[in-house]
Structure formats: structure tokens, C-alpha cells
Amino acid sequence: xxxxxxxxxxxxFLRFNPINPGDPGPEIYRVVASLPQERQxxxxxxxxxxxxxxxxxxxxxxxxxxxxxxxxxxxxx
Amino acid sequence: MPDxxxxxxxxxxxxxxxxDTTRPVVLVGFKRxxxxxxxxxxxxxRARGYPVEILDFEDPYEKIRDAVLRAQPVLVGxxxxxxxxxxxxEELMRHLRADGVSAHFTMGGHFxxxxxxxxxxxxxxxxxxxxxxxxxxxxELVDCLTTGQDWRSIQGIAYRQSNYIVATPMRALVHDLDExxxxxxxxxxxxxxxxxxxxxxxxxGCARTCSFCSIHMFYRSAxxxxxxxxxxxxxxxxxxxxxxxxxxxLFLFQDDDFPVFGPAWHRWTRExxxxxxxxxxxxxxxxxxxxxxxxxxxxxxxxxxxxxxYLVYMGLESGSEEGLVTLNKSITVQQNIRAVDSxxxxxxxxxxxxxxxxxxxxxxxxxxxxxxxxRIVGDGYMAAEFCRMIPYDGTPxxxxxxxxxxxxxxxxxxxxxxxxxxxxxFYVAVNEMLNITGWIHGLQALSPxxxxxxSEFAVIERLFPSVPDVQAYKQTLRRIxxxxxxxxxxxxxxxxxxxxEDRKPKYSQDALRExxxxxxxxxxxxxxxxxxxxxxxxxxxxGVEVPQPA
Numbered sequence: 001x002x003x004x005x006x007x008x009x010x011x012x013f014l015r016f017n018p019i020n021p022g023d024p025g026p027e028i029y030r031v032v033a034s035l036p037q038e039r040q041x042x043x044x045x046x047x048x049x050x051x052x053x054x055x056x057x058x059x060x061x062x063x064x065x066x067x068x069x070x071x072x073x074x075x076x077x
Numbered sequence: 078m079p080d081x082x083x084x085x086x087x088x089x090x091x092x093x094x095x096x097d098t099t100r101p102v103v104l105v106g107f108k109r110x111x112x113x114x115x116x117x118x119x120x121x122x123r124a125r126g127y128p129v130e131i132l133d134f135e136d137p138y139e140k141i142r143d144a145v146l147r148a149q150p151v152l153v154g155x156x157x158x159x160x161x162x163x164x165x166x167e168e169l170m171r172h173l174r175a176d177g178v179s180a181h182f183t184m185g186g187h188f189x190x191x192x193x194x195x196x197x198x199x200x201x202x203x204x205x206x207x208x209x210x211x212x213x214x215x216x217e218l219v220d221c222l223t224t225g226q227d228w229r230s231i232q233g234i235a236y237r238q239s240n241y242i243v244a245t246p247m248r249a250l251v252h253d254l255d256e257x258x259x260x261x262x263x264x265x266x267x268x269x270x271x272x273x274x275x276x277x278x279x280x281x282g283c284a285r286t287c288s289f290c291s292i293h294m295f296y297r298s299a300x301x302x303x304x305x306x307x308x309x310x311x312x313x314x315x316x317x318x319x320x321x322x323x324x325x326x327l328f329l330f331q332d333d334d335f336p337v338f339g340p341a342w343h344r345w346t347r348e349x350x351x352x353x354x355x356x357x358x359x360x361x362x363x364x365x366x367x368x369x370x371x372x373x374x375x376x377x378x379x380x381x382x383x384x385x386x387y388l389v390y391m392g393l394e395s396g397s398e399e400g401l402v403t404l405n406k407s408i409t410v411q412q413n414i415r416a417v418d419s420x421x422x423x424x425x426x427x428x429x430x431x432x433x434x435x436x437x438x439x440x441x442x443x444x445x446x447x448x449x450x451x452r453i454v455g456d457g458y459m460a461a462e463f464c465r466m467i468p469y470d471g472t473p474x475x476x477x478x479x480x481x482x483x484x485x486x487x488x489x490x491x492x493x494x495x496x497x498x499x500x501x502x503f504y505v506a507v508n509e510m511l512n513i514t515g516w517i518h519g520l521q522a523l524s525p526x527x528x529x530x531x532s533e534f535a536v537i538e539r540l541f542p543s544v545p546d547v548q549a550y551k552q553t554l555r556r557i558x559x560x561x562x563x564x565x566x567x568x569x570x571x572x573x574x575x576x577x578e579d580r581k582p583k584y585s586q587d588a589l590r591e592x593x594x595x596x597x598x599x600x601x602x603x604x605x606x607x608x609x610x611x612x613x614x615x616x617x618x619x620g621v622e623v624p625q626p627a
Contacts, residue, residue, distance in 0.1 A: 007605045013271040014615055016604055018521075018529035044521050059586075 087249075088256040091125060091216055097223040098126035101148050103180070105141065105169070106156030108133040108264055111276045113331055114186075114211075115156050116260030121212040124258045127219060131261065134162075134169070141169065142176050151222050152181040154207070154215060160188035160470055161489040163199050170202035181222055183234075185211040187291050191298065191471030193235035194242045195488070205236040209299040210281070212257060214248050233299075250301035254281060255311045262319070269536050270608075271619040272326035275319055277364070279349070280306040283333040285369065287392070288405035289435075291471035292333045306336050306345055313352035320362055326540060328364040335366035343377055350384045363387040363539055370416035371408050375423060382425050387535040389420060392430040395442075396449020403437035404466070405473070410449060417453045426459070426535050428528060433463040433569070434504055436478060436493055440573050443503075447566050447573075457559025460527035461566070462517050465504060467491050503576050507569060510586055516565060516593050523593050523600075524565075527558050530604055544614040546607070553603045561596045564589075 007015065032043050102122055106115045108131065119129040130148055132141050134156075145153060153173070155166050170182055185207040189196035193206045205228070207214045214233035221228035229236060233248030251257065266273040282296040282304040296303045319325040336342040353359055365388035366381075373389070393413045395401045401408060420427045433446050450461050468475035468484060468491045478484040478493045486492030495501055515522045534554055538547055568584050575582040608615065613623045 006609055010605075010609060010612065011271075011616070011621075013268045013619075014608055014612065016526075016530075016533070016601060016608075017268070018526050019267055040521075056586075 086253060086256050087213060087251050088121070088124075088253075091213065091220075094217070094220050095224050096125065096127075096220040098128070100151040100223060101128035101130060102152050102154065102219055103130050103132060103145055103148050103150040104154045104156065105132045105134055107135065107158060109135065111262065111264050111266075112156065112158075113260050113276050113278055114158070116262055117212055117257055118154065118156075118185075118215055119261035120258040121216055122219060123261070125216060125220075129261070131263065134166075138169065138172060142173060142178075145173060145178050145180075146176070150180045152183060152215075152219055153178065154211075155182070155184040157184055157186040157188055157196075160192075163188065163196065163488060167200040167202070170200060174202050181205070181218075181228075183207050183215070183218065185215070187295050188470050191291055191294055193244055195470070197235060197237055197242050199488070205234045208233050208235060208244070209247065209295060210250050212251065247299045250282070250296065250299050250303075250305070252301060252305070254278075254305050254307045259315055259318075262323075266323070266325065269327060269533055270541070270615060271621070272536055272540060273324050274327040274329060275323075275325040277312070277316065277328045277330050278307070278332060279312050279330055280304060280332045280334075280336050284338075285334065285407065286405055286473070287394075288403065288474040288477070289394075289432075289466050289468070289472055291469055294471045294473070304334075304336070306342075309345065309349035309352045310355075312349060313356045313358065316353070316358060316362065316364075317356040320358065326362050327536065328362060330364060330366045332367060334372075335368050337366070337368050337374070337377065337381075338372035343374065346377060346381065350380055353384050359384045361540075363536060365390065367391075369408070370413045373416040373419050375419045378419070378425060379423055382423055385539075386425065387539055388426045388428060388532060390428045390430070391416060393417075393453075394430055394432050395435065395446060396431075396452075397437075397442040397445040399437050400432070400435050400442055400446070403435050403474075404432070413449075414452060421458060426531055428459060429453075431461075431463040432466045433507075434495070434500065435466040436468075436474065436483065436495070438495060438500055439497060440500070440503070440577055443573050444570065447569050450562075451566050454562055455559070455566070457555040457557070457562060459531060460524045460558050461562045462524040462528070464517075465508075468493055499576055503572065506576075506582070507572055510568060510572065510582075510584070510589060511565075515590070515597075521597065523561060523597050526597060526600060527554075527561065530554055530600060531558075533604075541615060541618045543618050544611045546611070550603070550607045553607075554600075557596060557600050557603065561593075564592060564596075 032040050035043065104115050104119060106112050108115070115131050119131055122129045130144065132144055155170070157163060157166055166184070181204045182202055183205045184196060184200065184203055189206045190208040193208055196206055197203055205218065207218065214231065217231045218228050218234065220226070221231060228234075229243070230245065232246050235242060235244040262275065266275050268274070283292045284304050286293050293303070316325075316328055336345050363385050366386060367390045370391045370393060378386070378389075394404050394406055396410055396413075398410055401410065417427065431446075431450065433443060446463075450463070454461050466474070468478050470488070470491075475484065475491070483494040485494060512518045517524045531554065534551060537544055537550075568589060571583050616623045
């Protein structure tokens, strides 16, 4: 993101600050929201990577189970 | 302001009751985005002399505990707006009791009102439940507690007695909403481009009977007129006050169904618009409403747009006729499309609720739903988003599913069987695909950010007259929205065909996550570049002195 550094020179009230609508979600949302914006992205990246890794492990497990029982996977997940 | 000395009315009648206002009341609930429910409860109690403190449920436990211990309240009221948080509230109550809080514990909200027995079972620390509209019941409960009177005889509550649960006769809904004092708004408003945002209420109740919604059950269970509107002059006065005293420029009406359907409410809305003009607000403020698609009247909505309405949220819910019947929407797909087309023609932004899956779903209806979404937002007018229907407590569809033996899950995870068992696997697949990629749900997900960017754009277009190149920025936003919507539609369609044809889907989660990341990056780059480039214009329109380079 080329503009990342420049954006933080903007007045706080001109920055992009989406409302998190509806269900407040897991506790981690509140923790992330409480961080300065420039630190939020780093946390989000770690969480996204972890969630992705979990999904891959689950996907591989589905594949192994399918192999063992000779069935099909759940929509490829 | 409402006449507080009017003793011949719901609220006025409470004036003559004995009370001891030396001890405060503490209310605990979600404060994010404001909470008008808590705000009205607090202001009603304050208008009768009680000190009231509102605590944020999302604050750390120690902060809540210290505030409660410091206040020594006569009552702690818990506001439950998400039924699946009942266990977190129960945990909070248990800890407060263990830390020596002996105040009366009560709870209000849709779930405790409609499922009071369940709520009292799940939260044994509760002394009572305040059912349905809570202002007058809570006030009477506090009055009884402070003067040592028997609180168990008052209307509108439920409580435990030995081994069974007693519900007292229902209290009638507040007949005249303008009798209630303006709600407490002691929150830091959200800011969109320097313009503070605040929630408003023009009416309460909903005349419709959607099967998945507990709102109409909430209002129909208690006696009294279901839909009640405030006086237009009162609303405009409150908006003017908030604009002048706190600089509020965006008002989000939280009404279940803003009064715009039919001739009587057309008259009401036109009176409201006249009051806004009388207060000289159009051009200085914007406002958003929730409305049904069959209430979109082009002539009236053009007038509303001119008076500052910038966004209409509609619960469109389904693009399949059978889905709309199952959800008891009493509307057709064509009516939904007509509403969307009307709003686009008028240049009014719209947002919408949509359930890709409901109990009547088939793979064919999912394809119909995607075709509908492509029809309404395939042009990138708004970001596409959808969810699955959940059978919440107190809704007719939950009872129907139970009768059919299809209800599953528990209070925190209400669920049901689809007619085609393969749909559950499809749901898991689509859910994991889109949640993991951060497309619809999750931290900094794409769809909510796009929706926010569109709201922000409407604010730029209407409240920042000096800022140039608005149309070029709009085209950029539209392109990103259009392209990302199309990917979303293709992913869902491909997944449907993968199940029908028993093949692997074309999209992998990794590829989709990367695609989503690029869309988010493009969006933020476009937005930030535009605001940075025009910063001085934004500051000028906000009346902020532009710093000169040294």
C-alpha cells in the first residue's frame, strides 16, 4: 500500500474509519479497534494468516478422511 | 420538550408516586454506535430524579465491577440485544455477585421479553426481567425498590418464585412517545470525514409480520397501538439541538420501519420534511432511514432526498418468490427490483439485508438469489453482502421449524435442517470460503468497507460542496464495487455448480483471499489518494483553518 505512510499524516477525522456494524463479534475485535490504525493492520494480517492456515489444515484433514473412507470431500473444503 | 408536568398520561402519571432518589441506578449494555434503548431508559429515570450511570458491556470486567461498587446502585439493569450473549451476561452477573454486589439485577431486551422463562433459567442471578418496552416498568420497579414496596405486583415483569416463574400482566406500550424525555446520548459520536453521526428515533413498532423477525412479536405481545410515531416537530427540534450543540450532521434513524408507507404516513413524512425546513436543516445535515421496498414512492422519496435523506436500508432478504413467502415478507421479487430501480433513478444510495439461504432454499433458489443480486448491484451501485436466516427466539419461523422437527442447535447457535441435506455442506463451504477470505465477515472485511466508502461518498457529495472531482472518484468506487461483486457472485455460483456436478470448485481459498486483499488495497488507495489530494478543500468546508507550509 503505497499511501500507507502519507495517510497517517491526515487529520484523524479525515481518515477512513468504518463502523463495525451489528454483532460486536469476538473480543479480539475490541482489542484491535482500540489500537492506533497503523498497528491494526499488522494484527489483522496475523489473524488472517492464522485463519487461513487453520483452513488449510482442515482442508488437508478432509482430504485424508475422504481418502480413508473413500467418500468425497465437503465441496472441496 | 415534552411536558413533564402532564400528569394525565403514561409518563405524567409516574410523577405522583413516592420514590427515594438518593441511590443511583446502573445500566449495562452495548454502547457501540450508541444505544438508544439504554438512552431512553436512562433519561426516563433521570427525569424522575434518579442518578443513572451507563456502563459499556464491552469494557473490561474490572472497570465494570469498580464502577458498580463505587455507585452502590439500588438496581443494575442489563440490556441484552444479542441472544447469544446471554451466557456472557450471566458470567458478568455471577462475578458481580461474587464481588459483593447485592443490588437488584434485572434484564431487558427482545430475548428476555419474549423468552422470559428461558432468560431467568439461564441467568440465575437475575431477580427479575423487564418485559417489552421498559421505560415505565423500570421506573416503577426502581420506585418500589427504593421505598420498600412490593415490586412483584407491578405490570410488565417476570421473576422466580420458589420453583416456578411468574409473569405479571403486560404493561401497555407507551402511547405517546413524545412524553419520553430525549434519550441520554453521553457517547462519543462516530465521525465520518469530520461530520459527527448520531442515532435517532422517529417511531417504534412494525406493522409487518416477517417470519424471521422478533420485532413485531415484541410489539404485538404487549397491549396498545403497535406503531407509534413521534410528532415531526419534536424530531426536527431534537435534530436541530444536536446539530447546534454537538455538531451532529448525520442522523441514522433506527426505526424498525420508518413511517413512509401509505397515505397517512406520507402526510406524516411531508410534515416532518416541512419541520426540517422550518429548522433550516436541509443542506446542513444528512439522514438515513430503514424502509420496506414496497414503501418506496418516487415522488415522496425525491422530496426526502432534497431534505437530506442520503441512504435507505431495505430488508430485501430474498430474490426467490418462494424465499419471500417462507420469510413472510408479503412482497414480490418484482416489487423489490422496482424499489431498487426507483432509488437508483433518484440518485439515492441504498443498502440492503439479504439472506442467501433460508429454510426453503434449494440449489436453484440460491442461483436465483445470485441472479437477483447481480440484477440489483451488478453495476456496482452498492457492495453485495448476504447471510443465512437464523431462527431466533420469539420468531414465528422458529416455531414452524420446531413443529416440522427441523430445529437444531441451541440458544447461542440456533440452527435448522435444510430440505436438501447437501445444502448444509454447501453452507459450510460458502461460509468458510467467504469468512476466511475476509470478504463479508471478519476484521476489515471487504464488503463492509465498501459500504462504508459509499456512505462516505454520499457525505462528500452532499456536505462538501468545494471538493472537486467527485464524479471521477465515484466512477472509481463503482468500478471496484462492480468488479468485486462480480467475483463474489461467480464464487457462489461456481460453488453451487460444484455441488450439483460433484466437482471441485474453481476458486481456492488462498486465491480468493489474495483477490480480496487486492480489492481492499485498491479501495483504500483510491479513497486515501482522493482525500489526501483534496485535503485542503475538506478542511475548508469543515471550517478548519488550513495549515500553511512553513
